[in-house]
Amino acid sequence: MKKLLILMLMFSFYGKVFSQTERYIYQTEVNPDTINLVNMKVENTFLDIKGNQSLFISESKLLRDSLTTVLRQQGITETKKSKKDKSEFPKLPNGKSIQPTFFDYFITKNRDDRSxxxxxxxxxxxxYYQEDRKMNWEISTQVSDFNNHKVQKATMNFGGRTWTAWFAPEIKIADGPYKFLGLPGLILKLEDDKGDYRFSFVKKINIEKAFSEIIKPEARKSTRINFQGDKASVRMEMVKNKDPEINFDSFNRMNQRNGGMNGGFGGQQGMNGMPNGDMGGQPDMQMGNPSSQSPSNSGSVMNFGNTNPIELSNKY
Structure with a gap:
């Protein structure tokens, strides 16, 4: 009954926060530890395009955030306790739990001004902060084929890593995974020189009603250098004021223990071929289906065993 209620609430909520979207789905592989020999973790990340605006977000975070939004609309700000006195986030209507993510944040981009x-x-x-580093791509003449598209090579040093991107000039969208943009075509494949992060385009889907993340008017604006300190300050204020919303945040931080680390400065979920836009038993990636919305709210850098952040340096 509780799952059914959540399902109904999500349907009723669509008209307020959902809108038409072009979604580019990437299979994303992450090496969670640069010291120990471990298997690559795999999850889905999305690049949602609407006009000149885009949103980069992981599937798990989108699931968690959308469900959290629905619960907050109903005045629910506390997670229930299990028999072992651990916080439990409500399961999806299909009975599955939301998987941890290495990307417990979202990134918005404007391709007109490259913000x-x-x-x-x-x-x-x-x-939040606005990225202040320029992306100076070096475009090569080398070309190849990837996922039935002609792609061209480009490289750039960013965040302490050397990145190689393969972009499709035929797809006139100067965007890509994570913070990356500015190439004359959509980035379909992206990996760093250490082989720790790899984004591979899988497919595009059009969604009539997709959950939308926005920067709230009251959001705390920070800078890239002061970001960690400002996050800590906000958390301390919430704890001091005994803000019940901190319960969601505490749950989400605990839930990362088996999933990894915030990728700002630093879940495994298989692709299964994704027939019909879903993941073979996993939630529907279109997010037009309530069994595929997300809530994940984190406040600080997650460091529960993952020692391999996506940005190794805050200088470059």
């Missing part, structure tokens, strides 16, 4: 905003949540509060 990039990195946003994290602490409970219902947001802290």
């Amino acid at each position: 990039v905003n990195f946003v994290e949540s602490i409970g219902s509060k947001q802290v």
Whole structure:
């Protein structure tokens, strides 16, 4: 009954926060530890395009955030306790749990002015900064084929890693996974020189009603250098004020223990071929289906065993 209620609430909520979207789905592989020999973790990340605006977000975070939004609309700000006195987030209507993610944040981009905003949540509060580093791509003449598209090679040093991107000039969207944009075509494949992060385009889907993340008017604006300190300040204020929203945040941080680390400065979920836009038993990636919405709100850098952040340096 509780799952059915959540399902109904999500249907009724669509008209307020959902809109038409072009979604580019990437299979994303992450090496969670640069010291120990471990298997690559795999999850889905999305690049949602609407006009000149885009949103980069992981599937798990989108699931968690949308469900959290619905619960907050009903005045539910506390997670229930299990028999072992651990916080439990409500399961999806299909009975499955939301998987941890290495990307517990979202990124918004405007391709007209090339602005990039990195946003994290602490409970219902947001802290964000605008990326201040230029992306100076070196475009090669080397071409190849990837996923039935002609692609061209480009490289760039960013965040302490050397990145190689393969973009499709035929897809006139100067965007890509994570913060990356500015190439004359959509980035279909992206990996760093250490082989720790790899984004591979799988498919595009059009969605009539997709959950939309936005930067709230009351969000705390920070800078890239002061970001961690401002997040800590917001968290301390919430704890001091005994804000009940901190319960969601505490649950989400605990839930990362088996999933990894915030990728700002630093879940495994298989692709299964994704027939019909879903994941072979996993939630529907279109997010037009309530069994595929997300809530994940984190406030600080997750460091539960993952020692391999996506950005190794805060200088470059």
